[in-house]
Amino acid sequence: MIQIGLIVNPVAGLGGSVGLKGTDGMVEEALRRGAEPLSNERAKTALRGLLPLKDEAVIYTGSGDLGEASARSLGFETQVLHETSGSTGAGDTRALAKKLALRGVDLILFAGGDGTAADMYEAIGEKHPVLGIPTGVKIYSPVYATTPAAAGELARLYLTGFRSELEQAEVLDIDEEQYRLGRVDVRLRGYLSVPRKNRLIQGRKAPSLLSEQAAADAIAAAVIRDMEQDVCYLIGAGTTTYRVTERLGLAGTLIGVDLICNKQLIEADVYGSRILELAAGRPLKLVLTVTGGQGFLLGRGNQQLTPAVLQAVGKDNIIVIATQLKLASLGGRPLLLDTGSEETDRELSGYYKVIAGHNRYIAAKAE
Amino acid sequence: MKRIDRSKKVRTGFHQAKWDEPIIFELSTPGERGVSVPKASAAVAAAVGDGISDLPDHLKRKERVNLPEISQNRVLRHYMRLSQMTLGADVNIEIGQGTCTMKYSPKVNEQLARLVADMHPLQDEDTVQGMLQMYYEMDLYMREISGLDKFTFQPGGGSQAIFLMASMVRGYFESIGEADQRTEVITTLYSHPSDAAAPAVTGYDIVYVQPDPDTGLPDLEAFKAVCSEKTAAFMVANPEDTGLFNGHIKELVDYAHSVGALCCYDQANGNAVLGVARAKEAGFDMCHFNLHKTFSSPHGCSGPACGAAGVVEKLIPFLPVPSVEFDGKKYRLECDFADEEHGVSKVRAFMGVAPVVLRAYCWIRMLGPNGLWQVTKTAVLNNNYLFKRMMSIPGISAYYEDGNNQRVEQCRYTMEQVTKDTGITSGDVQRRMMDFGMHFWTSHHPYYLPEPITLEPTESPSKKDIDEYVDTVAHIIQECYQTPDIVKAAPHRSTIHQVDERWMDDPDGWAITWKIYNRKYK
Ligand SMILES: Cc1ncc(COP(=O)(O)O)c(C=O)c1O
Numbered sequence: 001m002i003q004i005g006l007i008v009n010p011v012a013g014l015g016g017s018v019g020l021k022g023t024d025g026m027v028e029e030a031l032r033r034g035a036e037p038l039s040n041e042r043a044k045t046a047l048r049g050l051l052p053l054k055d056e057a058v059i060y061t062g063s064g065d066l067g068e069a070s071a072r073s074l075g076f077e078t079q080v081l082h083e084t085s086g087s088t089g090a091g092d093t094r095a096l097a098k099k100l101a102l103r104g105v106d107l108i109l110f111a112g113g114d115g116t117a118a119d120m121y122e123a124i125g126e127k128h129p130v131l132g133i134p135t136g137v138k139i140y141s142p143v144y145a146t147t148p149a150a151a152g153e154l155a156r157l158y159l160t161g162f163r164s165e166l167e168q169a170e171v172l173d174i175d176e177e178q179y180r181l182g183r184v185d186v187r188l189r190g191y192l193s194v195p196r197k198n199r200l201i202q203g204r205k206a207p208s209l210l211s212e213q214a215a216a217d218a219i220a221a222a223v224i225r226d227m228e229q230d231v232c233y234l235i236g237a238g239t240t241t242y243r244v245t246e247r248l249g250l251a252g253t254l255i256g257v258d259l260i261c262n263k264q265l266i267e268a269d270v271y272g273s274r275i276l277e278l279a280a281g282r283p284l285k286l287v288l289t290v291t292g293g294q295g296f297l298l299g300r301g302n303q304q305l306t307p308a309v310l311q312a313v314g315k316d317n318i319i320v321i322a323t324q325l326k327l328a329s330l331g332g333r334p335l336l337l338d339t340g341s342e343e344t345d346r347e348l349s350g351y352y353k354v355i356a357g358h359n360r361y362i363a364a365k366a367e
Numbered sequence: 368m369k370r371i372d373r374s375k376k377v378r379t380g381f382h383q384a385k386w387d388e389p390i391i392f393e394l395s396t397p398g399e400r401g402v403s404v405p406k407a408s409a410a411v412a413a414a415v416g417d418g419i420s421d422l423p424d425h426l427k428r429k430e431r432v433n434l435p436e437i438s439q440n441r442v443l444r445h446y447m448r449l450s451q452m453t454l455g456a457d458v459n460i461e462i463g464q465g466t467c468t469m470k471y472s473p474k475v476n477e478q479l480a481r482l483v484a485d486m487h488p489l490q491d492e493d494t495v496q497g498m499l500q501m502y503y504e505m506d507l508y509m510r511e512i513s514g515l516d517k518f519t520f521q522p523g524g525g526s527q528a529i530f531l532m533a534s535m536v537r538g539y540f541e542s543i544g545e546a547d548q549r550t551e552v553i554t555t556l557y558s559h560p561s562d563a564a565a566p567a568v569t570g571y572d573i574v575y576v577q578p579d580p581d582t583g584l585p586d587l588e589a590f591k592a593v594c595s596e597k598t599a600a601f602m603v604a605n606p607e608d609t610g611l612f613n614g615h616i617k618e619l620v621d622y623a624h625s626v627g628a629l630c631c632y633d634q635a636n637g638n639a640v641l642g643v644a645r646a647k648e649a650g651f652d653m654c655h656f657n658l659h660k661t662f663s664s665p666h667g668c669s670g671p672a673c674g675a676a677g678v679v680e681k682l683i684p685f686l687p688v689p690s691v692e693f694d695g696k697k698y699r700l701e702c703d704f705a706d707e708e709h710g711v712s713k714v715r716a717f718m719g720v721a722p723v724v725l726r727a728y729c730w731i732r733m734l735g736p737n738g739l740w741q742v743t744k745t746a747v748l749n750n751n752y753l754f755k756r757m758m759s760i761p762g763i764s765a766y767y768e769d770g771n772n773q774r775v776e777q778c779r780y781t782m783e784q785v786t787k788d789t790g791i792t793s794g795d796v797q798r799r800m801m802d803f804g805m806h807f808w809t810s811h812h813p814y815y816l817p818e819p820i821t822l823e824p825t826e827s828p829s830k831k832d833i834d835e836y837v838d839t840v841a842h843i844i845q846e847c848y849q850t851p852d853i854v855k856a857a858p859h860r861s862t863i864h865q866v867d868e869r870w871m872d873d874p875d876g877w878a879i880t881w882k883i884y885n886r887k888y889k
Binding site (some may be wrong): 214323324325327328331332333350351353356358359360361362363364365 | 556563567571572573574575576577578579580586588589590592593813814815874
């Protein structure tokens with residue numbers, strides 16, 4: 001029998017679609033803003049990748065939305081090792097992880113974000129094989145697969161012996177304050193052992209250099225030069241995109257999405273429905289950058305851009321910007337889309353002419 | 368007296384000269400002269416005046432020229448010292464500067480090339496028939512080597528030849544009324560940076576195609592996705608910096624043609640293809656060769672150079688003028704072929720850098736067709752021997768091994784593993800190689816492959832030379848593991864110690880002339 005551990009942080013990702021930078025301590029605010037819990041839905045996407053193993057696998061997990069419900073709904077044989085009553089928290093993740101490690105399951109799948117990964121590390125350290133299903137807002141740690149579906153695929157490859165190698169991947173925490181000051185400052189919390197498969201695990205974020213800043217300035221100038229009258233521009237999260245807002249002298253945000261029209265700030269830190277409300281039928285364009293090292297275009301740090309917003313924008317109106325070095329750090333891997341809607345991912349996939357400088361573009365594929 | 372110990376494989380006793388030499392402006396003493404020019408005699412002065420008053424006003428300086436004032440022996444000493452502090456091509460085993468084709472340039476060619484110093488480009492055609500014949504025949508040789516229909520030798524370097532190709536592209540599309548529509552030039556990430564920079568200078572938008580992560584060759588699907596009616600040209604090197612030859616380049620060329628674009632072949636590094644593959648058969652409309660690499664003129668830092676650029680028949684009217692023609696009796700300069708409205712007419716004065724062309728001419732004449740082919744065969748053999756030996760050094764490997772595509776004349780390696788194990792980067796090893804009197808080039812920036820090393824042996828080194836080079840690399844890689852601090856603090860035996868690289872990419876801190884240095888740092 002294959003023994004699979006499953007831990008779902010059910011509130012992970014809740015803040016993202018409503019413009020919050022994380023979910024810790026923000027659950028009520030997120031729910032008030034109309035966020036819908038999606039962590040279990042995304043965990044199920046990963047579990048679907050394990051359906052071929054259904055007859056020979058048992059899933060050990062926690063009760064209810066800690067994993068039991070999702071596993072059972074797909075017809076897996078499920079055993080509950082940890083009971084919760086009512087609301088769950090980090091304590092549940094840690095307790096369940098300990099029990100799963102003790103039980104000696106073959107692989108623990110855990111769904112959440114950087115905070116969840118830190119809890120995993122605290123509970124069981126770096127020895128036990130684990131793999132993250134990305135469902136949180138903030139995911140910088142390369143212990144996560146690139147998408148929930150990729151997590152399922154990688155887990156299956158590992159559990160069936162096609163990939164037996166493990167590697168130590170970092171559990172990272174980004175210092176949000178530094179981030180707001182314009183510096184991506186990443187702290188290392190520890191390591192987890194994850195199955196190795198180059199393309200299916202998130203790469204670490206790349207640092208910035210002085211010449212990188214000059215390149216980012218040239219890119220910002222190019223974006224501003226081409227801005228059209230009466231078109232609304234959504235400026236996505238990230239240091240490269242932030243240069244655009246900065247260069248225009250506007251009080252935008254570094255990790256939020258800002259709405260600009262005719263070089264004036266309409267509103268900073270906008271999200272989902274609010275964006276459509278503010279654009280009020282005017283044409284929308286979206287300026288995005290790629291997360292360094294990982295290569296995410298959508299779905300990490302910019303969940304405010306909901307499928308509805310992205311539908312309204314459309315692929316042709318997405319302007320992707322990134323320095324040559326940042327793209328190079330992807331080593332030829334495609335840009336990644338994980339908008340939460342497979343249909344939207346599909347519509348936005350294909351080649352983009354990424355603006356990499358003054359009159360310079362790099363053809364890059366998104367998928 | 369005892370027997371000299373020659374058992375060491377590497378030159379641990381090397382030390383480069385270090386003279387602590389000031390900049391020549393700092394050596395200047397007011398009034399000091401190299402030559403005291405006597406005043407003209409009364410008779411001469413009566414005949415030609417003072418030599419200055421007759422000049423038109425706009426040609427006269429308003430202020431004194433700001434040059435160092437220094438005597439002959441001090442000038443000579445200064446430059447001799449600098450030359451000793453330079454790791455020149457004639458003193459080291461030049462394998463370490465991949466993509467530069469640092470082959471040996473026979474000194475006899477140098478002697479002939481110096482004859483050009485006694486000529487002037489404005490001399491009457493009748494008095495320079497030999498020189499014109501040389502240009503004429505060079506054109507014929509380059510046609511044979513490339514398969515294209517006519518060459519110019521005007522560009523003073525590879526990048527200028529690329530600039531010329533981009534200018535001809537523009538001229539051509541102007542002539543057929545498509546210049547406004549075709550605003551983009553496509554190139555590849557592993558082509559030389561000038562393949563993007565030069566067309567950008569002529570006003571084109573540049574679209575890069577990235578390599579396929581498995582084969583390292585340009586991603587065909589991406590290429591097709593960006594080709595459109597906006598594409599003016601496809602500019603590409605082949606082999607690229609990785610040393611991989613794209614045997615399917617014609618597929619890209621054909622596709623570019625299908626959207627109406629022109630295709631330009633950067634053959635600056637032609638050492639892998641002489642007598643083997645030609646621009647014509649791959650379908651290119653233009654190409655250029657660096658005579659100062661493949662054709663054995665020394666490849667100095669922006670030194671005298673020539674980018675020989677050739678075109679197919681339909682593009683001849685866009686070549687710069689003049690060309691050399693021959694009527695069976697006499698060689699003459701000719702401008703008739705040019706499209707006066709859309710042609711490029713000039714990228715450089717007169718006929719380009721004549722000594723470089725002459726050197727290349729001598730080289731071709733001495734080798735003959737079979738000799739050229741032999742050059743390529745030897746260069747590729749040398750590189751594959753180097754490749755085998757480099758790959759056997761623990762921690763050194765190469766990307767795109769899966770592509771099953773043998774390297775041709777050069778290779779970009781990676782020492783990623785060494786860096787992971789020891790924290791020592793290819794930049795560190797580059798500096799440490801100086802301690803053994805050798806170059807070791809990493810890559811253009813930004814690095815596309817991690818911890819890159821780019822090496823190209825050419826046909827010149829002996830097996831022993833290659834062995835010494837690889838033994839030295841292996842020695843240093845071993846140091847990375849055993850005595851890493853020595854490598855990190857290198858160079859120790861070179862002319863200068865480590866420079867503070869933090870400022871290197873800050874344009875505000877750069878001082879590229881004495882004048883700017885004084886403005887910024889005084
Ligand atoms: C492939 C390639 N193209 C173009 C050039 C530019 O030639 P140059 O240095 O003469 O401008 C080089 C020079 O290194 C090169 O390697």
